[in-house]
Amino acid sequence: MERQSDYNRLAVDELNQLARQWEDRYEAYKNRNLKLDMSRGKPCPEQLDLSADMLTILQPGDSIQAADGSDCRNYGGLDGIPEAKELFAQMLGVSRNEVIIGGNSSLNMMHDTISRAMLHGVYGSQSPWGKKEAVKFLCPSPGYDRHFAICELFNIEMIAVDMLQDGPDMDAVERLVREDDSIKGIWCVPKYSNPDGITYADETVDRLAGMTAKARDFRIIWDDAYTVHHVSDNHDQLKNIFAACKAAGNPHRVFMYSSTSKITLPGSGVAVMATSEENLQTIRKQIAVQTIGPDKINQLRHVRFLKNMDQIRLHMDKQAAIINPKFELVLNKLESELGGKNIASWNKPNGGYFISLNTLDGCAKEVVHLAAQAGVTLTPAGATFPYGNDPRDRNIRIAPTFPSISELETAIDVFCLCVELVSIKKILARELHK
Amino acid sequence: MERQSDYNRLAVDELNQLARQWEDRYEAYKNRNLKLDMSRGKPCPEQLDLSADMLTILQPGDSIQAADGSDCRNYGGLDGIPEAKELFAQMLGVSRNEVIIGGNSSLNMMHDTISRAMLHGVYGSQSPWGKKEAVKFLCPSPGYDRHFAICELFNIEMIAVDMLQDGPDMDAVERLVREDDSIKGIWCVPKYSNPDGITYADETVDRLAGMTAKARDFRIIWDDAYTVHHVSDNHDQLKNIFAACKAAGNPHRVFMYSSTSKITLPGSGVAVMATSEENLQTIRKQIAVQTIGPDKINQLRHVRFLKNMDQIRLHMDKQAAIINPKFELVLNKLESELGGKNIASWNKPNGGYFISLNTLDGCAKEVVHLAAQAGVTLTPAGATFPYGNDPRDRNIRIAPTFPSISELETAIDVFCLCVELVSIKKILARELHK
Numbered sequence: 001m002e003r004q005s006d007y008n009r010l011a012v013d014e015l016n017q018l019a020r021q022w023e024d025r026y027e028a029y030k031n032r033n034l035k036l037d038m039s040r041g042k043p044c045p046e047q048l049d050l051s052a053d054m055l056t057i058l059q060p061g062d063s064i065q066a067a068d069g070s071d072c073r074n075y076g077g078l079d080g081i082p083e084a085k086e087l088f089a090q091m092l093g094v095s096r097n098e099v100i101i102g103g104n105s106s107l108n109m110m111h112d113t114i115s116r117a118m119l120h121g122v123y124g125s126q127s128p129w130g131k132k133e134a135v136k137f138l139c140p141s142p143g144y145d146r147h148f149a150i151c152e153l154f155n156i157e158m159i160a161v162d163m164l165q166d167g168p169d170m171d172a173v174e175r176l177v178r179e180d181d182s183i184k185g186i187w188c189v190p191k192y193s194n195p196d197g198i199t200y201a202d203e204t205v206d207r208l209a210g211m212t213a214k215a216r217d218f219r220i221i222w223d224d225a226y227t228v229h230h231v232s233d234n235h236d237q238l239k240n241i242f243a244a245c246k247a248a249g250n251p252h253r254v255f256m257y258s259s260t261s262k263i264t265l266p267g268s269g270v271a272v273m274a275t276s277e278e279n280l281q282t283i284r285k286q287i288a289v290q291t292i293g294p295d296k297i298n299q300l301r302h303v304r305f306l307k308n309m310d311q312i313r314l315h316m317d318k319q320a321a322i323i324n325p326k327f328e329l330v331l332n333k334l335e336s337e338l339g340g341k342n343i344a345s346w347n348k349p350n351g352g353y354f355i356s357l358n359t360l361d362g363c364a365k366e367v368v369h370l371a372a373q374a375g376v377t378l379t380p381a382g383a384t385f386p387y388g389n390d391p392r393d394r395n396i397r398i399a400p401t402f403p404s405i406s407e408l409e410t411a412i413d414v415f416c417l418c419v420e421l422v423s424i425k426k427i428l429a430r431e432l433h434k
Numbered sequence: 435m436e437r438q439s440d441y442n443r444l445a446v447d448e449l450n451q452l453a454r455q456w457e458d459r460y461e462a463y464k465n466r467n468l469k470l471d472m473s474r475g476k477p478c479p480e481q482l483d484l485s486a487d488m489l490t491i492l493q494p495g496d497s498i499q500a501a502d503g504s505d506c507r508n509y510g511g512l513d514g515i516p517e518a519k520e521l522f523a524q525m526l527g528v529s530r531n532e533v534i535i536g537g538n539s540s541l542n543m544m545h546d547t548i549s550r551a552m553l554h555g556v557y558g559s560q561s562p563w564g565k566k567e568a569v570k571f572l573c574p575s576p577g578y579d580r581h582f583a584i585c586e587l588f589n590i591e592m593i594a595v596d597m598l599q600d601g602p603d604m605d606a607v608e609r610l611v612r613e614d615d616s617i618k619g620i621w622c623v624p625k626y627s628n629p630d631g632i633t634y635a636d637e638t639v640d641r642l643a644g645m646t647a648k649a650r651d652f653r654i655i656w657d658d659a660y661t662v663h664h665v666s667d668n669h670d671q672l673k674n675i676f677a678a679c680k681a682a683g684n685p686h687r688v689f690m691y692s693s694t695s696k697i698t699l700p701g702s703g704v705a706v707m708a709t710s711e712e713n714l715q716t717i718r719k720q721i722a723v724q725t726i727g728p729d730k731i732n733q734l735r736h737v738r739f740l741k742n743m744d745q746i747r748l749h750m751d752k753q754a755a756i757i758n759p760k761f762e763l764v765l766n767k768l769e770s771e772l773g774g775k776n777i778a779s780w781n782k783p784n785g786g787y788f789i790s791l792n793t794l795d796g797c798a799k800e801v802v803h804l805a806a807q808a809g810v811t812l813t814p815a816g817a818t819f820p821y822g823n824d825p826r827d828r829n830i831r832i833a834p835t836f837p838s839i840s841e842l843e844t845a846i847d848v849f850c851l852c853v854e855l856v857s858i859k860k861i862l863a864r865e866l867h868k
Contacts, residue, residue, distance in 0.1 A: 074700050105725045120587075267509060290546070292539065
């Protein structure tokens with residue numbers, strides 16, 4: 001394939017001519033009344049089919065006793081059944097005394113963690129966070145919009161910190177956390193980050209674990225959502241932050257979360273939280289008032305179905321076989337349509353659920369808007385930043401897993417077309433003002 | 435059977451002789467090293483077996499689409515699938531737009547309701563409850579210990595109100611609510627109440643719905659946990675409070691809750707909340723930050739298994755057939771062992787999960803303690819009152835459903851024995867001080 005020209009070096013005439021071509025193509029797509037969705041990190045039906053056997057893995061005659069002898073059908077078991085703790089402790093690299101297994105949503109666990117911290121504080125807090133004049137969180141950005149929504153709900157001030165290729169800008173993080181005791185936490189998706197697909201470097205993990213925090217009850221919210229979710233044969237390795245925190249003398253600093261939402265069934269998965277036993281003791285007392293216990297039958301289903309870490313890896317290989325081609329399709333299309341034109345850059349993640357693309361400054365909102373008008377839904381531009389405000393208006397999150405291959409092909413064609421159109425207009429406007 | 439003597443009329447010698455007899459019997463029980471539990475309202479395994487088919491009611495080949503076309507396996511469906519709303523709206527006598535279907539625990543829903551009210555307020559609040567100097571709740575007592583625990587967790591001051599035979603003492607409730615704007619709510623288990631088994635009279639419901647509340651964002655927490663849980667052929671009828679609130683011009687006053695915990699499987703049931711659409715709109719915005727959605731597969735399981743209200747009633751008849759004999763056993767034993775002695779009184783509920791017994795004043799703690807020493811666990815004395823403080827130290831909650839018939843027979847024998855012993859000693863002490 002011919003190497004394409006840098007659009008920034010084209011003459012105004014050439015750009016105008018290109019714009020007319022793209023406009024015609026765009027109108028043609030618009031007339032097709034498409035309805036395609038690349039907005040959320042949702043598994044596709046074929047991925048869900050991989051867990052079909054889980055529906056009937058517990059038969060009426062089977063023992064539904066947990067390892068501790070409790071009847072999984074009845075009340076009780078506040079923090080999960082022992083065999084689920086055992087399995088998911090392995091997944092997160094912690095001991096089984098350092099996990100609690102919850103309901104179907106790790107987001108729910110994170111929300112409730114912050115809610116409890118606001119109302120009661122965390123282990124070691126001198127007062128509830130909500131009693132402070134201001135509570136602030138660091139938000140490596142671009143990041144996960146639902147994390148930011150939790151901060152907004154609880155009126156927690158968000159401070160954006162740049163995501164670099166090895167994780168958050170640690171110089172900025174260290175400086176802020178050292179100086180301001182109203183900074184109580186930081187949101188991290190440390191492996192195959194949402195949306196960049198970046199895995200934190202060992203040094204980043206060590207610096208987070210060891211840095212000096214002015215707030216003595218500072219917490220790292222470690223959302224390890226994609227810990228076994230590879231989309232390439234190159235598997236990123238993430239350093240164990242809990243071990244690093246212990247080694248650095250900050251054993252209570254990290255709250256880790258994960259779930260099987262993108263391993264088994266998103267609506268009916270199992271969520272897990274890991275942290276120090278002291279933290280867990282505090283939390284257990286609080287959740288004992290909230291609930292009598294999680295759905296233990298569903299936990300047992302998961303243990304019987306997933307069995308052990310080897311089986312989880314095999315299962316995730318099957319997931320990867322379904323979604324790898326989708327990631328490749330998107331990456332190839334981006335390269336063939338946008339490569340060399342100097343109007344967009346994007347990452348090539350080894351795992352996770354997203355491809356993160358940066359347009360020229362000031363183009364993202366318009367691209368998402370144009371795509372929507374042609375029937376292609378993307379995550380709203382800005383959503384990956386606190387308060388929905390991308391200061392350079394350039395980041396767009398592409399979620400390629402849910403559409404079929406053919407839908408995805410059309411959707412990404414439309415998307416590239418919109419990037420072209422908006423970029424050309426942006427360059428033309430710039431030329432006009434020269 | 436011979437009518438027994440009023441212990442209060444026996445001579446000291448006779449009482450001393452009885453005490454020696456009972457002490458011998460008590461020691462004999464103690465030597466048997468019993469381990470029997472009548473502490474919590476837990477279904478027995480035979481009750482759980484009634485829902486065995488639910489485990490496999492969704493087969494891998496079946497459609498797992500909800501009525502709105504959504505794939506129950508995937509993310510989404512914040513407030514429940516339409517067919518679950520339809521079914522449980524009928525159970526609570528509301529419209530399907532007035533319910534949300536949650537996870538496995540109505541307690542969790544109630545906890546979260548209060549938590550949200552403290553942090554953000556409810557629909558119509560001028561400020562979050564937690565910003566007020568004091569927040570108070572009325573607690574009809576005896577009542578449900580887990581309701582009171584929620585108040586304690588959130589530092590909500592509890593004001594005990596007497597439970598009468600037709601519900602809470604409404605004269606007291608009306609007066610308190612009219613005068614004090616820091617009273618934000620009242621806990622109610624309106625049908626087959628925990629622990630008394632009382633169903634609120636129509637007039638009580640109307641007075642709750644219509645009373646003047648100084649706090650404009652006053653809420654009734656209506657925990658209709660036992661709405662289809664009869665243990666007698668006489669079914670109590672509860673007036674629809676939501677309709678009464680609408681009729682009285684207070685449509686947003688009540689939050690109703692129920693669950694299938696004691697219909698299907700306690701750990702793996704489905705919880706429901708019903709209230710005005712305005713209330714629900716406020717709540718939906720908040721839970722949209724907490725979760726992407728509940729376990730829709732489990733909701734679908736419930737709809738496929740329970741089908742409709744007629745099926746629910748048939749299913750509950752089967753439950754009643756298992757637990758009726760246990761209630762009858764306890765009531766017969768109480769009558770034969772304690773009847774006519776003027777040392778205890780108890781209710782005869784038509785439904786619910788408990789028998790509530792009052793001893794002579796100042797005896798409940800000692801009875802529960804003695805029973806525990808003989809291996810029979812009861813709900814801690816005082817638990818049915820705010821702060822665990824039963825001012826007359828007389829109320830004991832008996833939960834007869836979980837033990838087998840033969841276990842229950844032994845347990846209630848031990849219990850009656852303990853009531854006899856403690857009562858005689860109490861009467862003797864009184865005689866001594868005459």
